[in-house]
Amino acid sequence: MKIGIVCYPTFGGSGVLATELGKALAQNGHQVHFITYKQPVRLHGFIPNIFFHEVHVPSYPLFEYPPYETALASAMVDVIKNSRLELLHVHYAIPHASAAYMAKQILRDEGIDIPVITTLHGTDITLVGRDKTFAPVVAFSINHSDVITAVSQNLKEETYRHFHIEKDIKVIYNFVDTGRFRKKTVDAFRKLIAPHDEKILIHASNFRKIKRVQDVVKIFSEVNRQIPAKLLFIGDGPERITAEDLARELDLCRDIRFLGKQDQIEEILPLGDLFILTSEYESFGLAALEAMAAGLPVISTNAGGLPEINIHGVTGFLADVGDTEAMARYAVNLLSDENELKKVKENVLAHAQKFDIRKIVPLYEETYREIIQGEVFSHSLKS
Numbered sequence: 001m002k003i004g005i006v007c008y009p010t011f012g013g014s015g016v017l018a019t020e021l022g023k024a025l026a027q028n029g030h031q032v033h034f035i036t037y038k039q040p041v042r043l044h045g046f047i048p049n050i051f052f053h054e055v056h057v058p059s060y061p062l063f064e065y066p067p068y069e070t071a072l073a074s075a076m077v078d079v080i081k082n083s084r085l086e087l088l089h090v091h092y093a094i095p096h097a098s099a100a101y102m103a104k105q106i107l108r109d110e111g112i113d114i115p116v117i118t119t120l121h122g123t124d125i126t127l128v129g130r131d132k133t134f135a136p137v138v139a140f141s142i143n144h145s146d147v148i149t150a151v152s153q154n155l156k157e158e159t160y161r162h163f164h165i166e167k168d169i170k171v172i173y174n175f176v177d178t179g180r181f182r183k184k185t186v187d188a189f190r191k192l193i194a195p196h197d198e199k200i201l202i203h204a205s206n207f208r209k210i211k212r213v214q215d216v217v218k219i220f221s222e223v224n225r226q227i228p229a230k231l232l233f234i235g236d237g238p239e240r241i242t243a244e245d246l247a248r249e250l251d252l253c254r255d256i257r258f259l260g261k262q263d264q265i266e267e268i269l270p271l272g273d274l275f276i277l278t279s280e281y282e283s284f285g286l287a288a289l290e291a292m293a294a295g296l297p298v299i300s301t302n303a304g305g306l307p308e309i310n311i312h313g314v315t316g317f318l319a320d321v322g323d324t325e326a327m328a329r330y331a332v333n334l335l336s337d338e339n340e341l342k343k344v345k346e347n348v349l350a351h352a353q354k355f356d357i358r359k360i361v362p363l364y365e366e367t368y369r370e371i372i373q374g375e376v377f378s379h380s381l382k383s
C-alpha cells in the first residue's frame with residue numbers, strides 16, 4: 001500500500017508512535033510518505049520505502065500567524081496526487097484532521113477519493129480539542145474522517161463524552177518494539193550513575209504541566225530518605241525548571257540528573273529499576289510501556305488510560321493523582337523486596353509483549369485494507 005502519515009515530528013508520544021508505525025509499515029513492504037514540518041525525531045538514517053515531505057510555510061509580512069494548516073493541506077494534495085497515495089493516516093486531530101478534510105475535498109473535485117484515518121492521541125481531545133477555540137472544527141473533522149481510532153478505551157470514552165461523534169471509534173492500542181527495548185544493562189554506565197549500587201528511578205516526558213514533574217521529585221525525595229537511590233529525568237519542557245528548583249530546595253542535586261531530550265531512550269531505560277509517571281492525565285502513557293519493555297516496573301497515577309496499561313499489583317502500582325505519599329510507599333516497598341522486584345520485572349516484560357509492534361501493526365494494516373477495499377469511489381490515479 002502507499003500510505004501518507006501526518007504527525008507532529010517532535011518528542012511527544014503521538015509523533016513517536018506515528019513514526020514507529022511508518023517505519024514498521026515500510027519494513028513490511030509498504031511505501032510510506034511522512035508529511036510534516038520537520039523530520040520526525042525517531043526517523044533517522046536512510047530507510048528504503050520511506051519518503052519525507054517537508055511542509056514549508058512562507059513568511060509574508062501580512063501573516064501574523066503563519067497559515068500552517070493551509071500549507072499542510074496543499075502539501076497533502078500534492079503528495080497524494082504525485083505519489084499516488086492510497087490513504088492518508090493523520091495522528092492528532094488538530095490541525096491534521098481538518099487539513100486532511102480540506103485536502104480530501106480538493107481532491108474530490110479532481111475525481112480522486114482519498115480515504116482518511118484519524119488517530120486520536122489524547123490532548124487533542126481531552127485538553128486542547130475541548131477548548132472552545134477549536135472544538136467545532138475538531139468535532140467536524142473527526143466526524144468526516146473515514147475511520148477514527150483511539151489509543152485506549154479511556155480515550156474512546158472521553159471522545160464520546162466531550163464531542164458529538166456519530167461514528168464508531170476503533171481502539172488500537174499503542175505499541176512498542178519489545179526486541180529493541182529489551183537491552184542488557186551496561187554495568188559500566190550503571191556504575192557511573194549509581195556507584196554504590198543505589199536503586200535508579202527514571203521519569204521521561206515532555207515536562208508539560210500535565211505531567212506533574214514536581215511530584216516525581218517529591219516521590220524520589222521520600223524514597224531516597226529510606227533507600228539509597230538516584231533519579232534520572234529524561235526529556236525537557238516548560239516544567240523542567242520547577243523540578244530543578246525543587247531538587248535544589250530539597251538538596252537532592254547530587255542524586256538527580258536531568259539528561260534532557262534523548263532520542264535513544266532504549267539505551268537509558270535498562271539502567272533503571274523503576275519508572276515513575278505522575279501525570280494528571282494520560283490517554284495511554286507510551287513512555288510507561290517503553291519502560292516496561294525495558295524491564296522496569298511502573299509506579300503511576302490511575303488517570304485516564306493508565307490502568308489499561310499499568311496493572312496494579314502486577315506490573316507496578318497505581319495511586320490517585322497527587323498522592324505522592326502512596327506512590328513513594330509503593331516504590332519503597334517494591335525496591336526493598338528483591339524477590340518481589342524480580343517478579344514484577346518479569347511481569348512487565350511479559351505484559352509488554354501484549355503490546356508488541358508485531359501484534360499491533362497488523363491491526364492498522366487490516367484497517368487500511370478494509371478502508372481501501374470499501375471505498376465507493378476508486379482513486380482515479382491508481383494504476
Ligand code: GMT
Nearest residue numbers: 012013014121122123282283284285286
Ligand atoms: O503526553 C504528551 O504530552 C504528548 C502527547 C502527544 O500527543 O504526543 O501524548 C499523547 O499521545 C501518546 C501516544 O498515543 C500517549 O501515550 C499519551 O498518553 C498522550 N498524552 C496525554 O494524553 C496527555
